[in-house]
Amino acid sequence: MSSPPVTPPVVTPPVVATENLTKTYGGRSVVDDLNLSIPAGCVYGFLGPNGSGKSTTMKMLLSLIQPTGGRVQIMGRPMTRGTRRELLGSIGSLIEAPPGYAHLTGAENMRLVQRLLGLNREQIDDAVRTVRLQDQMDKKVRNYSLGMKQRLGIAMALARRPRLLILDEPTNGLDPAGIEEIRGLLRRLADDGVTVMVSSHLLGEIDKTANVLGILSQGRMIFQGTRSELMTASAPDVIISCSDPQAAVATLRPFDARHAGRSDVAIPALDDQQTAGAVAALVGQRIGVYGVRRDEQTLEDVFMSLTAGGGL
Ligand SMILES: Nc1ncnc2c1ncn2[C@@H]1O[C@H](COP(=O)(O)OP(=O)(O)OP(=O)(O)O)[C@@H](O)[C@H]1O
Numbered sequence: 001m002s003s004p005p006v007t008p009p010v011v012t013p014p015v016v017a018t019e020n021l022t023k024t025y026g027g028r029s030v031v032d033d034l035n036l037s038i039p040a041g042c043v044y045g046f047l048g049p050n051g052s053g054k055s056t057t058m059k060m061l062l063s064l065i066q067p068t069g070g071r072v073q074i075m076g077r078p079m080t081r082g083t084r085r086e087l088l089g090s091i092g093s094l095i096e097a098p099p100g101y102a103h104l105t106g107a108e109n110m111r112l113v114q115r116l117l118g119l120n121r122e123q124i125d126d127a128v129r130t131v132r133l134q135d136q137m138d139k140k141v142r143n144y145s146l147g148m149k150q151r152l153g154i155a156m157a158l159a160r161r162p163r164l165l166i167l168d169e170p171t172n173g174l175d176p177a178g179i180e181e182i183r184g185l186l187r188r189l190a191d192d193g194v195t196v197m198v199s200s201h202l203l204g205e206i207d208k209t210a211n212v213l214g215i216l217s218q219g220r221m222i223f224q225g226t227r228s229e230l231m232t233a234s235a236p237d238v239i240i241s242c243s244d245p246q247a248a249v250a251t252l253r254p255f256d257a258r259h260a261g262r263s264d265v266a267i268p269a270l271d272d273q274q275t276a277g278a279v280a281a282l283v284g285q286r287i288g289v290y291g292v293r294r295d296e297q298t299l300e301d302v303f304m305s306l307t308a309g310g311g312l
């Protein structure tokens with residue numbers, strides 16, 4: 001009897017991959033040996049304090065500036081002088097200030113994009129609907145709120161129906177309602193199969209939207225993975241609630257224990273075996289152990305400790 005044919009798994013290359021991507025200005029590396037990997041269909045949150053190199057990285061992905069070293073691959077193909085034009089045709093981007101002529105209406109701005117890129121009317125209408133600006137198209141852009149300008153910028157980036165969208169700090173300066181509007185938009189785009197790379201210096205602005213996070217500090221990637229992997233990697237404190245915290249701190253000095261208020265003692269970076277050892281040591285000293293738990297950590301705590309609070 002012949003065995004059924006084995007279908008090889010479909011391996012989709014990352015939509016963006018960089019290898020040792022580096023940018024140096026005057027001998028200083030502002031992007032340093034970066035290995036980015038952005039899976040297809042995700043919202044990739046690119047986080048880091050101001051000046052950590054996010055914009056410089058995004059500009060290199062878009063070929064707006066030349067890397068000093070390393071390589072960029074988009075959808076499995078190397079970005080070179082020969083492939084650049086074609087690859088950029090499948091990327092929409094919003095870098096720095098929102099684009100658009102202030103003295104023209106939203107509709108006039110979109111018509112310019114249509115003509116410039118040789119698009120059809122349906123593509124323009126779809127993009128405007130996606131960012132929910134269809135009722136604002138006859139207003140001059142100078143009368144738009146910042147959030148509306150950002151959404152118009154995103155509509156311009158979306159009009160060519162890109163597979164990849166690169167947005168540099170699209171929520172910067174927006175009020176909570178504007179931030180929520182952009183979050184919802186990014187989720188809808190990812191649901192429609194667009195891969196979105198979005199930068200921010202504020203974790204709270206994108207952590208609920210992003211499936212994958214890349215955290216940059218001083219030009220180096222200090223973490224890349226899912227939100228839950230980040231929480232796991234951060235090894236939260238173990239908190240032991242006990243009858244005599246002063247004596248417990250003395251007993252657990254080799255574990256770097258500290259008094260954490262009332263009956264609590266906090267111990268950093270303990271694995272399960274070490275936790276059992278710490279509890280046994282307390283029991284051996286006749287200190288009553290009331291409870292043992294892992295500290296609650298917000299993603300903000302983790303981010304702050306990873307980036308040592310620099311610039312936040
Ligand atoms: N053309 C340039 N010449 C010299 N230094 C530069 C240049 N462009 C950027 N830098 C420096 O590179 C570092 C990274 O800047 P970049 O704008 O990429 O950071 P960022 O993470 O995007 O921060 P921000 O959110 O503030 O823009 C900064 O120290 C910046 O001053």
